[in-house]
Amino acid sequence: MSRMLDVSPDVRAEIGDEEAELLLSGETAPGSYDCTSCRTPGDSEREPTSTVLFVGDETAVLAFAHAKCIPSQVVAVSEDQLQGAVASITGEAPAVAAATAPEPARGQAVLGITSGLMLIEGELHPALVVEPTTAISRPGSDGPGDDFLPLLIEQGFIPVSDMAEVPSVLSGWSVLLAMGQLHAVLQPGAAGSNPVAWWQAHQALPVTDGWRAAVNRTQKVLVYAAPAGAIGQQPREDLLRDALDKAAANGLLVAAAMPLAGT
Ligand SMILES: [Zn+2]
Numbered sequence: 001m002s003r004m005l006d007v008s009p010d011v012r013a014e015i016g017d018e019e020a021e022l023l024l025s026g027e028t029a030p031g032s033y034d035c036t037s038c039r040t041p042g043d044s045e046r047e048p049t050s051t052v053l054f055v056g057d058e059t060a061v062l063a064f065a066h067a068k069c070i071p072s073q074v075v076a077v078s079e080d081q082l083q084g085a086v087a088s089i090t091g092e093a094p095a096v097a098a099a100t101a102p103e104p105a106r107g108q109a110v111l112g113i114t115s116g117l118m119l120i121e122g123e124l125h126p127a128l129v130v131e132p133t134t135a136i137s138r139p140g141s142d143g144p145g146d147d148f149l150p151l152l153i154e155q156g157f158i159p160v161s162d163m164a165e166v167p168s169v170l171s172g173w174s175v176l177l178a179m180g181q182l183h184a185v186l187q188p189g190a191a192g193s194n195p196v197a198w199w200q201a202h203q204a205l206p207v208t209d210g211w212r213a214a215v216n217r218t219q220k221v222l223v224y225a226a227p228a229g230a231i232g233q234q235p236r237e238d239l240l241r242d243a244l245d246k247a248a249a250n251g252l253l254v255a256a257a258m259p260l261a262g263t
Pocket residue numbers: 035036037038039040065066069
């Protein structure tokens with residue numbers, strides 16, 4: 001009956017074999033649920049469903065998602081986010097105590113991320129704009145230069161000279177949305193290992209309903225990156241677009257399209 005439910009090995013390791021078997025036997029499977037990623041209804045008896053374990057510093061919450069939205073996985077979040085998640089997830093999700101909570105991953109550099117919708121080729125695309133708070137130097141170099149864009153170009157990001165074109169998909173990278181919020185931008189792990197966070201939200205980033213709807217339609221996110229100071233804090237989407245146009249014209253913008261994690 002609950003053959004449709006997937007419990008990944010890392011989720012199983014956190015919740016224990018007993019809990020995993022209860023889920024898989026259907027005893028504690030959720031039946032119908034609100035997908036933790038796209039927030040639309042799902043049914044674990046009728047469609048492939050992923051178990052997603054949100055692990056905070058002290059507690060953990062088990063949630064469910066369409067398998068097509070995200071794969072079964074453990075997502076490390078701050079305790080504050082987790083309390084928010086508990087409040088937002090329906091009462092059906094059992095809270096389980098995690099035996100061991102992983103250290104929350106922290107980015108090496110502070111990257112500011114803004115979400116917005118970009119009108120390109122007559123269609124609204126969900127976009128993220130990434131800008132470090134300070135110049136990023138290449139590991140091992142202590143020069144005054146900013147290597148942020150060259151480093152990204154080495155990873156496969158493409159320089160943008162014209163915002164009128166949709167960037168091409170960067171293989172192996174993805175965007176992790178969970179609980180309807182932005183959690184991480186993932187890059188390929190070393191030599192075929194699991195993806196690792198290139199950017200991880202200290203506090204999950206809320207996105208608008210319009211942004212989420214656009215992702216559901218296009219199934220990918222356009223990620224733009226510019227060096228510190230090139231974009232700045234823009235209070236409105238039209239001003240954000242202006243700043244991006246200007247950065248592109250000045251050769252200070254790179255981009256890549258990324259699918260949602262697990263798709
Ligand atoms: Zn979903």
